[in-house]
Amino acid sequence: MTGWPWPAGAATGIGSLPGDDIVEATKFVLGELADLPHLPELPGRGAGADMIGRGAGFLTELPVELYAGAWRVAAHPGLDLRRIRDLLERDLDVLTEAAAGYVGPLKVQATGPWTLAASLDLPIGGRLLHDHGAARDLADSLAEGLRAHVAEVARRVPGASVLLQLDEPSVPAVLAGQVPTESGLRTLRSVPSLTVMSTLRTIVDAVSAPVILHCCAPAAPLRLFRDAGAAAVAIDLALVGASTAAHDELGDLLDGGLGLLAGAVPTSGTGAPSGSVAADRVTQLWRRLGFALDGLPSQVVVTPACGLAGATPGYARAALTACVEAGHRLRDPVS
Numbered sequence: 001m002t003g004w005p006w007p008a009g010a011a012t013g014i015g016s017l018p019g020d021d022i023v024e025a026t027k028f029v030l031g032e033l034a035d036l037p038h039l040p041e042l043p044g045r046g047a048g049a050d051m052i053g054r055g056a057g058f059l060t061e062l063p064v065e066l067y068a069g070a071w072r073v074a075a076h077p078g079l080d081l082r083r084i085r086d087l088l089e090r091d092l093d094v095l096t097e098a099a100a101g102y103v104g105p106l107k108v109q110a111t112g113p114w115t116l117a118a119s120l121d122l123p124i125g126g127r128l129l130h131d132h133g134a135a136r137d138l139a140d141s142l143a144e145g146l147r148a149h150v151a152e153v154a155r156r157v158p159g160a161s162v163l164l165q166l167d168e169p170s171v172p173a174v175l176a177g178q179v180p181t182e183s184g185l186r187t188l189r190s191v192p193s194l195t196v197m198s199t200l201r202t203i204v205d206a207v208s209a210p211v212i213l214h215c216c217a218p219a220a221p222l223r224l225f226r227d228a229g230a231a232a233v234a235i236d237l238a239l240v241g242a243s244t245a246a247h248d249e250l251g252d253l254l255d256g257g258l259g260l261l262a263g264a265v266p267t268s269g270t271g272a273p274s275g276s277v278a279a280d281r282v283t284q285l286w287r288r289l290g291f292a293l294d295g296l297p298s299q300v301v302v303t304p305a306c307g308l309a310g311a312t313p314g315y316a317r318a319a320l321t322a323c324v325e326a327g328h329r330l331r332d333p334v335s
Contacts (some may be wrong), residue, residue, distance in 0.1 A: 004259045005163055005210045005231065006105050008297040009331025010035040011323035012261070014214065014234065015109035015165065016307030018316050020045045022091050026098045032320050035327070036301060038107035039095055043309045048083040051167065052119045055111025057084035058145035062138060064120065072121035073128065096156040103159035110146055112168035113139040113199055118179045119170070129179055129188050139199045143206035150207045165212040165234065166203060171196060172219045193221070197228045204229035212261060216306040222253055232259030236305040237281055251289040254299065263305035264326060265319045272318050275325025278302060282330060297331040
């Protein structure tokens with residue numbers, strides 16, 4: 001038993017992939033990422049499969065609709081919400097069939113409450129984040145929806161130990177008061193870190209699964225994520241940089257038992273990504289933090305730097321293959 005909800009040397013994807021064939025994507029993920037597969041997300045299918053639309057589909061009693069190219073809170077459920085939920089139901093049906101007999105960890109992803117609040121509009125206009133009371137209601141609604149979603153995935157794949165990844169790229173901007181208003185001429189006021197943390201904990205406490213908090217933006221608040229109850233954080237290693245303070249914070253959190261999904265493979269490039277290079281990046285960071293290498297394969301999962309929706313299908317497949325190779329190299333170093 002490693003103490004983390006995945007096997008040593010595991011690799012996984014952040015979530016999104018290119019294309020629109022969910023059957024092909026699911027079979028590939030289950031075959032390639034055998035130690036820690038995830039439910040693929042295919043935003044290329046259009047509205048309702050995108051990050052905000054899909055995430056908003058988990059809200060209970062808080063319907064949304066597409067208006068002038070943006071998602072907003074609606075007065076009642078309509079065709080747009082039905083499309084979101086039909087796409088998810090289709091994805092779960094495919095997963096149920098493809099993962100029959102699977103035993104092991106299985107990751108699902110959802111947009112977190114603060115990124116949703118920073119992206120959804122109110123019916124009268126303006127970001128939902130502007131109304132802190134509405135943001136709290138959104139978090140409560142999302143917590144209930146994700147609790148049901150995790151339970152549904154566990155029911156459909158009874159051999160799986162479900163992990164929930166919350167995608168929160170907007171949290172640094174929320175904390176810094178840098179979320180633009182609808183006009184783009186001003187920014188919304190900052191939200192206190194204690195409020196951000198306690199709202200995230202609402203989700204963590206609601207679901208019966210370990211929660212991974214993912215942020216691919218600079219200045220991800222890792223300590224806040226840990227204090228919210230995250231079992232692990234998912235970050236782009238390129239954003240850790242050479243900052244001594246960032247290394248000290250990350251090292252302290254890892255020393256305290258936080259898991260790490262290390263974004264070590266670029267999401268795009270002209271050549272094939274290298275599993276060897278990715279493994280070296282993770283190993284070098286681990287040594288810089290002062291940790292013994294024997295604990296690395298258990299505590300760290302290798303991933304792409306972020307989602308792969310913008311990559312070519314060939315590169316996306318090669319990136320995930322490189323992650324798997326890197327994970328194996330970390331578990332079984334080549335002499």
